[in-house]
Amino acid sequence: MSESTQAPIPPAVRISNLTKQFGFIRVLNGINLTLKQGEFLTVFGPNGAGKTTLLRILSTLTRPTSGNGTLLGYDLAQDGALVRYLIGVLTHHPLLFPTLTGYENLKFYGQMFQVQHLPDRIETLLHEVGLSEQRDQLVETFSRGMQQRLAIARALLHAPRLLLLDEPYTGLDHEGISFLTQTLKAFRAQGGTVIMTSHDFEKGLELCTKATILNDGNLAYYGDPTTLEEPFEAVYQRCVGSPSKAL
Amino acid sequence: MNLMKQIWPIVWKDLLSELRTREVVLAMCFFACLVLIIFNFAFFTGMGDTQGGDTQGILAGMLWVAFLFAGVLGLNQTFGAEKDREVLQGLLLCPVNRASIYISKVISNLLFMSIMEILILGLFAVLFRVTIWKVLPALGLIIVLGTLGFVCVGTILAAMAVNARAREILLTVILFPMIVPVIIAAVKATEKVLAGAALPEITGWLKLLVAFDLIFFLLAYGTFDFVLSE
Amino acid sequence: MAQKVRIGDTILLGLTCLTMLASLYAIFIYAPTEKTTGVVQKIFYFHLPLAFLSFFAFFLVFLASILYLYSQDVRWDIFAQSSAEIGVLFCSLVLITGAIWARPTWNVWWTWDPRLTTALILWFMYVAYLMLRKLLKPGVQTSNIASVFGIISFINVPITFFAIRMWRTIHPVVIDQSGIHISAPMVITLLLSLAAFSFLFVVLLRIRVRVEKVLRAYEELYFLLERNKKRLPS
Numbered sequence: 001m002s003e004s005t006q007a008p009i010p011p012a013v014r015i016s017n018l019t020k021q022f023g024f025i026r027v028l029n030g031i032n033l034t035l036k037q038g039e040f041l042t043v044f045g046p047n048g049a050g051k052t053t054l055l056r057i058l059s060t061l062t063r064p065t066s067g068n069g070t071l072l073g074y075d076l077a078q079d080g081a082l083v084r085y086l087i088g089v090l091t092h093h094p095l096l097f098p099t100l101t102g103y104e105n106l107k108f109y110g111q112m113f114q115v116q117h118l119p120d121r122i123e124t125l126l127h128e129v130g131l132s133e134q135r136d137q138l139v140e141t142f143s144r145g146m147q148q149r150l151a152i153a154r155a156l157l158h159a160p161r162l163l164l165l166d167e168p169y170t171g172l173d174h175e176g177i178s179f180l181t182q183t184l185k186a187f188r189a190q191g192g193t194v195i196m197t198s199h200d201f202e203k204g205l206e207l208c209t210k211a212t213i214l215n216d217g218n219l220a221y222y223g224d225p226t227t228l229e230e231p232f233e234a235v236y237q238r239c240v241g242s243p244s245k246a247l
Numbered sequence: 248m249n250l251m252k253q254i255w256p257i258v259w260k261d262l263l264s265e266l267r268t269r270e271v272v273l274a275m276c277f278f279a280c281l282v283l284i285i286f287n288f289a290f291f292t293g294m295g296d297t298q299g300g301d302t303q304g305i306l307a308g309m310l311w312v313a314f315l316f317a318g319v320l321g322l323n324q325t326f327g328a329e330k331d332r333e334v335l336q337g338l339l340l341c342p343v344n345r346a347s348i349y350i351s352k353v354i355s356n357l358l359f360m361s362i363m364e365i366l367i368l369g370l371f372a373v374l375f376r377v378t379i380w381k382v383l384p385a386l387g388l389i390i391v392l393g394t395l396g397f398v399c400v401g402t403i404l405a406a407m408a409v410n411a412r413a414r415e416i417l418l419t420v421i422l423f424p425m426i427v428p429v430i431i432a433a434v435k436a437t438e439k440v441l442a443g444a445a446l447p448e449i450t451g452w453l454k455l456l457v458a459f460d461l462i463f464f465l466l467a468y469g470t471f472d473f474v475l476s477e
Numbered sequence: 478m479a480q481k482v483r484i485g486d487t488i489l490l491g492l493t494c495l496t497m498l499a500s501l502y503a504i505f506i507y508a509p510t511e512k513t514t515g516v517v518q519k520i521f522y523f524h525l526p527l528a529f530l531s532f533f534a535f536f537l538v539f540l541a542s543i544l545y546l547y548s549q550d551v552r553w554d555i556f557a558q559s560s561a562e563i564g565v566l567f568c569s570l571v572l573i574t575g576a577i578w579a580r581p582t583w584n585v586w587w588t589w590d591p592r593l594t595t596a597l598i599l600w601f602m603y604v605a606y607l608m609l610r611k612l613l614k615p616g617v618q619t620s621n622i623a624s625v626f627g628i629i630s631f632i633n634v635p636i637t638f639f640a641i642r643m644w645r646t647i648h649p650v651v652i653d654q655s656g657i658h659i660s661a662p663m664v665i666t667l668l669l670s671l672a673a674f675s676f677l678f679v680v681l682l683r684i685r686v687r688v689e690k691v692l693r694a695y696e697e698l699y700f701l702l703e704r705n706k707k708r709l710p711s
Binding site: 281287288291400404407410420421435451458463475 | 546589597598601602604605606608609611612613614616617618619621622624625626628629630632633636637639640641643644
Binding site: 021022023024025047048063065 | 549551615616617693694697700701704
């Protein structure tokens with residue numbers, strides 16, 4: 001991604017001192033992170049480290065207790081609706097209405113996101129994810145793999161500039177995995193930014209340009225894993241291995 | 248003999264569960280108490296006595312109790328389906344204000360309730376031989392204002408209750424005390440109108456309904472964001 | 478710090494006991510017996526402060542809810558929950574003392590008097606608040622929801638009161654609670670009783686808040702411990 005010297009390109013993500021507290025527990029402890037556009041960031045960390053919470057804050061689903069963040073230059077707290085315009089989110093749940101057809105689902109989201117030339121866009125995307133034949137089938141009849149593919153169509157419908165993925169490979173078969181990887185590669189080729197949480201080292205490291213390790217709400221590592229001299233697993237072990245003393 | 252052996256373990260298990268949490272029995276008791284109280288406001292015009300021949304009072308009360316219970320059923324599903332299928336998050340990820348979700352749900356609920364009310368009103372007129380054509384404008388106004396208040400409060404409470412285990416029971420228990428003013432005003436005004444009163448005579452009650460509607464709509468609109476967010 | 482807490486609490490507890498004893502003396506010995514209704518009237522000295530304080534408790538719930546939504550500080554949430562519980566307790570006593578007063582005076586256990594009826598609805602609203610908290614999973618969203626409910630409930634109180642009063646004026650209230658002739662010693666007794674119950678309220682609230690803080694901290698510690706235990710060393 002070439003650095004422009006004319007107008008400053010806003011970073012994909014900039015969060016400063018982000019804290020999230022549930023009751024007396026600090027799930028995120030003053031995180032600072034800056035990510036340039038076009039990068040692919042994978043967030044590693046054990047269960048409960050705060051990965052999902054971080055993603056939820058970035059997708060404006062959760063409010064931080066303190067600290068602030070911007071996404072593509074827009075403030076998460078003030079410009080929440082604008083931020084949601086620019087992001088596509090994939091989670092465990094496909095977020096599809098089961099009593100509507102594939103076409104109707106995309107139409108709904110298309111209208112909510114004010115997508116231009118909606119019918120054509122829907123047809124194109126359905127074709128890309130290979131679900132053109134099922135456009136008039138109710139989503140509740142879809143298999144898991146088909147639902148995931150429609151979910152990808154939903155996430156890409158409004159041409160977002162940043163994708164947020166929460167352990168998207170969970171529960172996918174081989175076909176689904178390769179399809180997702182393909183999609184992410186194509187997305188990045190067009191200049192999109194990706195942030196993904198992952199449990200799986202192989203999948204997580206395959207496509208990423210930056211990696212970070214969250215442990216007990218703290219950023220234990222942030223950098224380019226390809227420049228590491230030791231295997232990433234070793235770094236991970238060091239950061240996470242010993243049970244945290246911070247209770 | 249064998250039958251008892253099949254039945255008793257299940258009964259015992261249910262009693263044991265309930266003994267530990269006491270939720271169901273408690274909620275049932277609260278609900279029944281609230282029903283009695285609502286009935287008091289709906290059917291009794293004074294200190295525990297119904298005037299002889301005061302059929303309008305009974306009729307007005309019946310109509311609104313029917314609306315109330317049917318309305319609660321409708322409110323229950325406002326967010327229920329979406330929550331169950333985990334699609335609510337999909338709505339929250341759309342670039343719209345949370346308050347817009349509130350307004351759209353209010354409108355849906357209003358539409359559903361209106362359909363129900365029109366049908367029930369027709370049935371009501373037939374079953375109880377009430378001539379409603381003459382009083383329709385005034386009655387219509389009361390129903391509109393009352394339903395509006397009910398739905399404005401009910402929608403946000405439905406959003407709250409949907410996260411709970413016993414969501415239908417919870418919704419009823421938190422809703423009924425809240426809509427007491429609506430029930431009182433709507434039943435009183437309806438009673439008067441059915442007895443032949445003209446519009447100017449019920450302005451007091453109508454003003455109460457309008458105030459309720461306005462206040463709670465604004466309150467709900469302003470705080471809905473918090474109900475859905477973490 | 479524990480030392481400081483104990484001294485403050487001891488003083489408070491001492492004041493509570495003192496004023497309670499003083500007001501009990503005042504109620505039963507100092508204050509004159511009302512001419513028309515007799516000894517039963519003395520319930521009024523309990524009933525009124527309890528009513529005032531339960532209303533005040535719910536006002537505190539309202540304030541604490543707003544402050545919680547604004548600051549997201551969990552201590553306000555704890556405060557709101559505790560105040561609601563004490564409020565429900567005091568409100569129950571209001572209803573009970575109301576019934577005890579009504580029975581010998583007017584020969585009924587309950588009157589649909591506007592104030593008593595509003596107290597009944599109030600009771601249900603805050604019981605609903607507590608049920609809401611109990612049935613929802615503890616968390617930030619639940620605290621948010623409870624706070625919104627606390628705000629809505631309190632705003633509904635005056636509206637409900639007006640509605641009930643309008644409902645009653647159609648058929649005028651024959652029974653009137655405030656037709657009692659008040660004399661100076663009665664006022665003093667009343668104020669003393671109010672002070673005593675206010676101290677009691679504060680003591681109970683402080684205890685409840687402290688218990689809740691410990692409870693929540695314990696639950697979270699437990700959660701963290703379980704989570705750390707589950708972390709596999711590989």
